[in-house]
Amino acid sequence: MRIRPxxxxxxxxxxxxxxxxxxxxxxxxxxxxxxxxPAEELVNVALVQRLQYKRNPxxxxxxxxxxxxxxxxxxxxxxxxxxxxxxxxNAGSLRPRPWSVLVDGECEDKxxxxxxxxxxxxxxxxxxxxxxxxxxxxxxxxxxxxxxxxLVKRFRPTSRAKFIxxxxxxxxxxxxxxxxAVLDWPYVEGLRMDExxxxxxxxxxxLYGQVLPNQNGAPLRLVVPWKYGFKSIxxxxxxxxTERMPATTWALSAPQEYGFYANVNPEVDHxxxxxxxxxxxxxxxxxxxxxxxxxxxxxxxxAGLYAGMDLARNx
Amino acid sequence: MPKLDPRHATRWIAxxxxxxxxxxxxxxxLAGLADLTGIAQWPxxxxxxxxxxxxxxxxxxxxxxxxxxxxxxxPLRDLGGWPRLIAFRRMLGLFAFFYISMHFLWYxxxxxxxxxxxxxxxxxxxPFITVGFTALVMLAPLALTxxxxxxxxxxxxxxxxxxxxxxxxILGCTHFYWQVKADVxxxxxxxxxxxxxxxxxxxxxxxxxxxGRAEKDARQDQDPARARLPVEPLTE
Numbered sequence: 439m440r441i442r443p444x445x446x447x448x449x450x451x452x453x454x455x456x457x458x459x460x461x462x463x464x465x466x467x468x469x470x471x472x473x474x475x476p477a478e479e480l481v482n483v484a485l486v487q488r489l490q491y492k493r494n495p496x497x498x499x500x501x502x503x504x505x506x507x508x509x510x511x512x513x514x515x516x517x518x519x520x521x522x523x524x525x526x527x528n529a530g531s532l533r534p535r536p537w538s539v540l541v542d543g544e545c546e547d548k549x550x551x552x553x554x555x556x557x558x559x560x561x562x563x564x565x566x567x568x569x570x571x572x573x574x575x576x577x578x579x580x581x582x583x584x585x586x587x588x589l590v591k592r593f594r595p596t597s598r599a600k601f602i603x604x605x606x607x608x609x610x611x612x613x614x615x616x617x618x619a620v621l622d623w624p625y626v627e628g629l630r631m632d633e634x635x636x637x638x639x640x641x642x643x644x645l646y647g648q649v650l651p652n653q654n655g656a657p658l659r660l661v662v663p664w665k666y667g668f669k670s671i672x673x674x675x676x677x678x679x680t681e682r683m684p685a686t687t688w689a690l691s692a693p694q695e696y697g698f699y700a701n702v703n704p705e706v707d708h709x710x711x712x713x714x715x716x717x718x719x720x721x722x723x724x725x726x727x728x729x730x731x732x733x734x735x736x737x738x739x740x741a742g743l744y745a746g747m748d749l750a751r752n753x
Numbered sequence: 754m755p756k757l758d759p760r761h762a763t764r765w766i767a768x769x770x771x772x773x774x775x776x777x778x779x780x781x782x783l784a785g786l787a788d789l790t791g792i793a794q795w796p797x798x799x800x801x802x803x804x805x806x807x808x809x810x811x812x813x814x815x816x817x818x819x820x821x822x823x824x825x826x827x828p829l830r831d832l833g834g835w836p837r838l839i840a841f842r843r844m845l846g847l848f849a850f851f852y853i854s855m856h857f858l859w860y861x862x863x864x865x866x867x868x869x870x871x872x873x874x875x876x877x878x879x880p881f882i883t884v885g886f887t888a889l890v891m892l893a894p895l896a897l898t899x900x901x902x903x904x905x906x907x908x909x910x911x912x913x914x915x916x917x918x919x920x921x922x923i924l925g926c927t928h929f930y931w932q933v934k935a936d937v938x939x940x941x942x943x944x945x946x947x948x949x950x951x952x953x954x955x956x957x958x959x960x961x962x963x964x965g966r967a968e969k970d971a972r973q974d975q976d977p978a979r980a981r982l983p984v985e986p987l988t989e
Contacts, residue, residue: 507802508802511801511802512801512802512803516935516936520933520934520935520936522801522802522803523801573934575803575806618936618938620935620936620938621935691935692934692935707878710879710880710881710931710932711879712875712878712879717803717805717806719802719803720802724804724805724863725805725862725863725866726866727864727866
């Protein structure tokens with residue numbers, strides 16, 4: 439029910455694979471020019487490892503899950519470039535093992551935790567969630583992970599812990615997109631404590647039964663399905679408990695366009711585009727958008743968190 | 754072997770070539786659509802996970818590129834001393850208009866669906882779309898009056914009308930800049946190119962207004978091709 443160290447690709451093996459693949463690429467340059475896509479898939483396949491998990495039947499969707507190639511080939515991860523296909527192209531430079539996470543702020547058990555120790559007590563489960571990007575497209579993704587709340591409890595947050603701040607790795611060598619100040623690096627996201635403890639909020643270590651591909655936020659990422667995708671921070675290196683609301687990256691970049699809460703809400707438009715409808719990636723009907731659901735369809739479970747709040751103001 | 758008249762070379766070789774070049778983005782998109790729908794296997798032309806967005810962006814970016822290329826014709830002709838370049842300007846401008854119109858139609862049909870109330874609401878409510886739409890509206894009369902006949906009939910008014918390409922290009926770049934989320938590097942390149950192209954025109958008109966006027970007029974009188982028409986010739 440956990441990733442044993444033996445299941446994790448050792449770094450030398452990983453690099454040897456990369457070199458081997460680079461060799462193949464050199465030999466087959468002509469073929470690759472004609473068909474670049476399969477070569478990229480080859481690199482991704484070399485990085486993935488099967489995980490042990492149980493499907494959680496409580497969390498599934500009526501919609502069909504997106505294909506592995508959609509999920510891993512089309513997403514935003516500005517640390518690897520701002521194009522939607524840049525992450526799958528450029529994330530090979532990320533080294534997700536060994537990995538550690540610094541836990542600090544308003545909690546009893548501060549410290550730097552190795553990824554293995556962090557994951558050890560948690561049983562992995564598969565949850566099929568809808569993902570709604572703030573750019574008005576959406577996917578359905580089978581994540582492998584565990585409830586964020588279970589991890590949070592282990593650090594024994596103090597009564598002053600009102601928020602959690604998450605930080606992505608800062609290393610322009612591994613994350614070439616960070617060489618440009620497109621955003622204020624490192625990427626920071628946050629949740630209110632009750633949001634973090636909500637059973638829908640998970641930390642993911644895999645998708646489609648396999649270890650998270652680099653471009654999807656390896657080795658550890660947040661998934662908060664009722665919020666826009668940018669809240670679900672990737673490649674987390676720090677978890678900090680705070681008394682004050684964290685200053686989050688997109689809200690700093692364009693405060694009139696992106697708020698701290700970022701709950702999916704068809705009634706509150708982005709200043710530059712409508713949020714009323716969304717395009718489901720890989721959908722059969724190319725030319726139509728489906729209506730966006732409030733809280734991305736998870737309202738029954740999470741609307742109570744925001745009782746009495748003006749969601750147009752706290753967008 | 755008979756020597757090829759440069760006018761014929763332009764008309765029968767260079768122009769068809771440029772025409773085909775301008776059609777290449779449409780070709781890629783059609784190949785991508787063929788691959789997507791399974792009509793043909795063409796993975797290298799794949800439109801990716803979000804084909805609607807890819808088509809939308811490709812049509813828009815080529816519209817803007819060709820608009821800037823159209824605006825580059827006169828500066829390149831004068832700076833490079835290539836008088837024949839002007840022969841390509843109308844075709845380039847019409848292709849720019851073609852891509853921008855397709856970009857708009859694709860947005861209406863594929864992005865907004867067939868609900869016209871959504872169109873009106875979206876165009877009116879979203880500044881970056883309003884700006885892009887305004888640019889298209891400015892370019893439409895230019896495309897309609899691009900014939901030699903319209904040019905002759907309109908005389909000096911033709912030139913005045915066709916100056917609409919300047920605000921249209923500014924709006925086009927603004928539309929692109931406003932559309933991106935945070936990474937403005939690419940739109941900035943377009944803005945810089947446009948600034949250079951318009952800056953050159955400003956510099957030239959200042960020069961003309963000053964001492965350069967007489968010299969320029971003298972040169973124009975010597976050019977028989979220019980003397981024939983009241984305005985800058987569009988084609989050979």
